[in-house]
Amino acid sequence: xxxxxxxxxxxxxxxxxxxxxxxxxxxxxxxxxxxxxxxxxxxxxxxxxxxxxxxxxxxxxxxxxxxxxxxxxxxxxxxxxxxxxxxxxxxxxxxxxxxxxxxxxxxxxxxxxx
Amino acid sequence: xxxxxxxxxxxxxxxxxxxxxxxxxxxxxxxxxxxxxxxxxxxxxxxxxxxxxxxxxxxxxxxxxxxxxxxxxxxxxxxxxxxxxxxxxxxxxxxxxxxxxxxxxxxxxxxxx
Numbered sequence: 001x002x003x004x005x006x007x008x009x010x011x012x013x014x015x016x017x018x019x020x021x022x023x024x025x026x027x028x029x030x031x032x033x034x035x036x037x038x039x040x041x042x043x044x045x046x047x048x049x050x051x052x053x054x055x056x057x058x059x060x061x062x063x064x065x066x067x068x069x070x071x072x073x074x075x076x077x078x079x080x081x082x083x084x085x086x087x088x089x090x091x092x093x094x095x096x097x098x099x100x101x102x103x104x105x106x107x108x109x110x111x112x113x114x
Numbered sequence: 115x116x117x118x119x120x121x122x123x124x125x126x127x128x129x130x131x132x133x134x135x136x137x138x139x140x141x142x143x144x145x146x147x148x149x150x151x152x153x154x155x156x157x158x159x160x161x162x163x164x165x166x167x168x169x170x171x172x173x174x175x176x177x178x179x180x181x182x183x184x185x186x187x188x189x190x191x192x193x194x195x196x197x198x199x200x201x202x203x204x205x206x207x208x209x210x211x212x213x214x215x216x217x218x219x220x221x222x223x224x225x226x227x
Contacts, residue, residue, distance in 0.1 A: 040123060042120075042204060050213045058214070059216075088155075103148075107156055107157045110155070
């Protein structure tokens, strides 16, 4: 089945540790996105990538890093510099940057700092 | 810069009543507009989208939305609410100019029996 897979579904991290969230898609989409969701704040864009080996900062990129070495993969690293990392993280992809086609979402990863 | 404002973080309707969820956008270029629905602890599912052409857009589950350029609005409606419509709804704006997809704060729809 085609789609976007995020793993793990739940993730616990100790303060001061880096952690990487996985996002894989087999839809042959060019564009991929990472969003952070907090109650009452909607989805805020962290990073996005329109093509392999290229990515841009979104609105809240501080404390996060990404890579896009393969078309199907767009992992997000939450670094120790992110002061409040506990949140629900959503990955999405769309066919291309033109955005006249819909974005498809993964099921999300809930990250908790303990 | 693009932005989206959803008026009302919570909307409550009775089953069978009209659903109206409001969305206003800001965009310096012709926008692409979307409505998504999210059920608890899940990803987002597309309800409908406007890219070009007809300004009244019909989506899944009986929802529709009308693009009004003069009002910079893209409100979501459904004539008769069903219990299964209870969820969180997000309006989003994108453009080919930036490649960014920006979401509003979300509106939680409660449907009362």
